[in-house]
Amino acid sequence: MRRIVKDDLDRAMSTWEIPALPSEITGETGQDIAGLTPIIRKYLASGAADLSQRQIIIAEWLFKLVRRNIKRGRLFELDKALANGRADCLGYVQLFTALGEKFGLPLGIVEVLVDNAGRPVPHYVNLLKLADGSRRFIDAWYGSADIRHRRMAAVVDGVTRDFDYGELEHINNLEGLPPSIVEALVLYIRGNRQLARGEYNEAIAAYTRAIALYPNNSRAYYNRAVAYEKQDDRNRADADYAEALKDESRLIRVQANIGDLEPLIRLDDAGINEEHQEIYLWSKGYKTGTPAADEEISKVYNLPVAKVREIIDEVERRCFS
Secondary structure: OOHHHHHHHHHHHOOOOOOOOOOOOOOOOOOOHHHHHHHHHHHHHOOOOOHHHHHHHHHHHHHHHHHHHOEEOOOOOHHHHHHHOEEOHHHHHHHHHHHHHHHOOOEEEEEEEEOOOOOEEEEEEEEEEOOOOOEEEEEOOOOEOOOOOOEEEEEEOOEEEEEEHHHHHHOOOEEOOOHHHHHHHHHHHHHHHHHHOOOHHHHHHHHHHHHHHOOOOHHHHHHHHHHHHHOOOHHHHHHHHHHHOOOHHHHHHHHOOOOOOHHHHHHHHOOOOHHHHHHHHHHHOOOOOOOOOHHHHHHHHOOOHHHHHHHHHHHHHHHHO
């Protein structure tokens, strides 16, 4: 991790609101984040029999820590996300990866191509590799510390490729994307911002660097073609369009739509508390891919069905009406 990011992380976390430690960590209260770091690392290192469970406990605590202090936003560069307390999904996964390094939790970054509801999306989540060989995927944007998106991209048995969730049981080794590809994703989004501002030369340069680092990202080819087209460079545009659309894997990326993801930013903008957000996200299917009935949610949260409906209606009114 670059020194500037580590300094930014330590500086930001010194002012964070810290949730109560998991009940499994006894006799340790009232600590700031600097004091908690060795405590958590020691807890994770204390014995091997139940290490996977301890990893899950700390991952869920980190999820609460991040969501309490970093809200949904449009900042994809980690230093800016920390400085402003806002992050998009790429900002979130970089933050979780940095926290994993800080606390001793094995976290990586995974690209999501098709989400748990079957929608092609431009999205990113964290991979948590557990000691027993199982995996979890952490998604701060969808509000889940254990999500099951349908199609993703990561390093599979030493090769960066796309894979379906159902393949996991047959994959021997799954690793997060290497730093060079994460850098490519940052460059791609930077190029998108430049393209939107009409800075076509700058956008083309960003996409070109992104493609060199991550040729599988057909969205970079497609958007570079758009930029070339804006400059009336038809030959280069046509070549990039052809590359972006040449096979099914690339087409899935090009079809990705942020339309169903972007509105979730309103939950934080409106100050909806975490429990009410969770209930809303359950009801709309973001957590599981399938909308949950009010009756099902009422059992999970031990609330009357009428109260569940009241909460959902209030969130709809405040955020989406």
